[in-house]
Amino acid sequence: MTTTTAPLIEVDGLRKAYAGRAVVDEVSFGVAEGEIFGILGPNGAGKTTTVECVEGLRKPDAGRVRVAGLDPVRDHARLTGLLGAQLQESEVQPKLTVKEALELYSAFYPDPLDWRPLAERLRLEDKLGTRFAKLSGGQKQRLFIALALVGNPRVVVLDELTTGLDPRARRDTWQLIEDVRDSGVTVLLVTHFMEEAQRLCDRIAVIDQGRIAALDTPAGLISRAAGATVVTFVPSGPVDERELAELPGVASVEHRADGRITLTGGDETVDALLTLLARHHVTAHQLRVSDATLDDAFLDLTGAGQS
Numbered sequence: 001m002t003t004t005t006a007p008l009i010e011v012d013g014l015r016k017a018y019a020g021r022a023v024v025d026e027v028s029f030g031v032a033e034g035e036i037f038g039i040l041g042p043n044g045a046g047k048t049t050t051v052e053c054v055e056g057l058r059k060p061d062a063g064r065v066r067v068a069g070l071d072p073v074r075d076h077a078r079l080t081g082l083l084g085a086q087l088q089e090s091e092v093q094p095k096l097t098v099k100e101a102l103e104l105y106s107a108f109y110p111d112p113l114d115w116r117p118l119a120e121r122l123r124l125e126d127k128l129g130t131r132f133a134k135l136s137g138g139q140k141q142r143l144f145i146a147l148a149l150v151g152n153p154r155v156v157v158l159d160e161l162t163t164g165l166d167p168r169a170r171r172d173t174w175q176l177i178e179d180v181r182d183s184g185v186t187v188l189l190v191t192h193f194m195e196e197a198q199r200l201c202d203r204i205a206v207i208d209q210g211r212i213a214a215l216d217t218p219a220g221l222i223s224r225a226a227g228a229t230v231v232t233f234v235p236s237g238p239v240d241e242r243e244l245a246e247l248p249g250v251a252s253v254e255h256r257a258d259g260r261i262t263l264t265g266g267d268e269t270v271d272a273l274l275t276l277l278a279r280h281h282v283t284a285h286q287l288r289v290s291d292a293t294l295d296d297a298f299l300d301l302t303g304a305g306q307s
């Protein structure tokens, strides 16, 4: 017998407009249970609006959103018991201490985690008696992550997970999120950090101007970048630029004043280049071959690099 499991988060034809301007337009995606699903996009693309519709904080103008079969607006009270969300600064009382905040938020949930190991994991154990208002930006951010997880949620929505964290805290947080996912939690993650998206996300929706520009695995997105392979070298003798441009898969050829040539192309370009050079008895000095990154794919897909 085959069973098809419905995605834990379903977003279908989501539309949200402010003052008649659609900021989220026909957005559809599904997130499987246990998946880390990323939402990437330039500033103002509609990422936060999308996840706020998933959290039930905003009411869609059109489309259907379900989280574990619940309508986030209509069934908001039931959803709160199974969804953890990263709070905004304004949502925590400035006078609450870290310990009080953790205890308070644990009490909202039917089956919370023990907050002490979580506080240790997020290096907050020395700050338990400190009031929220006195925490540094990074400490506040770590508390928000702890508060999102303390309810032992089935789904966690993280918007700007590691913004403001130093590199060590960022890496620790990534490990924590991977462990959370490994325990079966589904993660919806809004991020601006390509390294974070590449490391954590199973799949990524790239949103641009309210619409999904691409939805794929990180590797799938990278392979769509124009010129997925970049080759640079300094030829030992003259090379005909036209011949380079005609090599299989070549997207661009750049000849710099210092003699260095940069080709962007595909996997097949490198072999063809070496064969061509050998035929002309030219050696490629300082040869470097590198893959395109998620940054390249992001800029291609969103036009965010264009002014």
Ligand SMILES: Nc1ncnc2c1ncn2[C@@H]1O[C@H](COP(=O)(O)OP(=O)(O)OP(=O)(O)O)[C@@H](O)[C@H]1O
Residues within 6 Å of the ligand: 018, 019, 023, 041, 042, 043, 044, 045, 046, 047, 048, 049, 050
């Ligand atoms: N309450 C609101 N009223 C009017 N316009 C809004 C409101 N909230 C958001 N917007 C507008 O909707 C658009 C999408 O905003 P949103 O916060 O969803 O983008 P984002 O992709 O999360 O951006 P960022 O990366 O900058 O956080 C923006 O142009 C924003 O100005």
